[in-house]
Amino acid sequence: MIGSTIAQMAVQSGAQVTILDAMLPAYGGNLFNLQGIHDAIKFVLGDIRDAELVKSQIPGMDYIFSLAGQVSYVDSNTDPLLDLEINCKGHIQVLEACRQAKTKARLIFASSRFVYGKIDYNPVDEGHPFNCLSIYGIHKLAGEKYYRFYHEAYGLETVSVRIANPYGPRQQMKHSKYGILNWFIRLALEGKPLTIYGDGRQGRDYIFVEDLAEAMFALGLAPGTSGQVYNLGTGTGTPFIEMAHLVAAAVPGTQVQQVEWPADRYFVETGDYVSDIGKITGAVAWRPRTALKEGIARTVDYYRRYREKYW
């Protein structure tokens, strides 16, 4: 979702774009995401775990959006070694390739709010403790630290973002292991009810993928951001149940039902999360522009049109 949105916007702005994607079945790779730009881009089917392939792709790049990853925090806990291979080893290999190529490219790394894990206070600033509740969160933290280290030790121009709850067109819709807002849209479009645990009052910071992509462009283009890490969200918390009702309103006839929390709550997210976005808005002119209602409407519209490409 994020990579193809960036690619779409980059092509529109006149950039030459290469996409490297492993198209792993569990994640969101979908060639339909490149609708309209297939002929404008170069597509490399490959994996950041393949060091030689990564090396071959670095020369000539000016901006590298380093988004490859195992993206399910649920799966990271059941298969920590796979998460390690992709989210740690893969990114070390990207950075080693960049170091060896002496590239001047800006590298923009996608980290996650999951580095914070259990939240001590809201809104969460970048100095919040790392109470990681998942292997995914631990490895995203390591990833950020790699990108910072390669900046400080070797002068690579790296910057990281801790993404809140992204949603929008082009996300995979085959399973619910990540991206609950999009999953609720699928359920709604199928006429199924949306299920809320407990009172659904936990706040989330849902950011529309185009806003997110614009922020990553802004940070990549700004000169003073190397070595830094920024929260990337809207700065606004929306109760989970309110999000569900917004989805239901966008797909008339959708029911919202509330049930008890499951017995084993550890792996189910609880508690609030709202990004403090003061650091990023102080560094670049970017602001989130898409209200949640509008973003949901655009996402619903997208999947109404292209449902058969994602289901």
Add this chain to the structure above:
Amino acid sequence: MIGSTIAQMAVQSGAQVTILDAMLPAYGGNLFNLQGIHDAIKFVLGDIRDAELVKSQIPGMDYIFSLAGQVSYVDSNTDPLLDLEINCKGHIQVLEACRQAKTKARLIFASSRFVYGKIDYNPVDEGHPFNCLSIYGIHKLAGEKYYRFYHEAYGLETVSVRIANPYGPRQQMKHSKYGILNWFIRLALEGKPLTIYGDGRQGRDYIFVEDLAEAMFALGLAPGTSGQVYNLGTGTGTPFIEMAHLVAAAVPGTQVQQVEWPADRYFVETGDYVSDIGKITGAVAWRPRTALKEGIARTVDYYRRYREKYW
């Protein structure tokens, strides 16, 4: 050094001890370290990268001192993937083995002051930022987070320590990639001068290995320490040059010489580091007991006697 010291003390206190060590040439494995307890312990030649072997060793253990590691921060930067294999993958495998075995054993994990990297203030408490300046530091941080995660998610009884500058008998003496105090003792015993970069005023927190081992026993035995991480040092900073003069005084005739800092200082440690040990001394009755002068004297005495086993 640390593992064999713990083994010696554990045998003395009547424990049944199994040692698992890969005896990798670059690190400190040395069978002479087990002098006097060879017949009292079980020794398993093996590597935490071998998941099946690790699994086979968990049943029956009450205390697991999880010290296996790639231990050179210098080498971690030149070979980050090896560091990843041992310090991340290896420890995930230890924890997975413990989870699957449903062990009730206490696990004591050796992390490092290197998680702090560039120091913002002294003394350094556990809330200090993680300005990791090495892959080693990043992976020790990940390691701590694994041990905490497996405690919170699966109930394993884990605790981590961030070790300052350990020194003492039984450390490897073949190279200077880690353990500078011991290395200075080797140079002194060989009649070579001790070289100081710059004014040598940077403070370090040198902790004698027996004090360190006692702290790890204390944390492992205390019931309330699971899920926690503690600084483990003396709480006292000693200027680098003062340490050198103490070594020189312990080996009469040793010269101390001062030279300019090398041009590329990034990978050379600068700045002060002193542990704030308020958290550990508040949690257990342990206190460091060995003054630096005494610890150096005991270390010099050890290597005078057993030089041929370590050179």
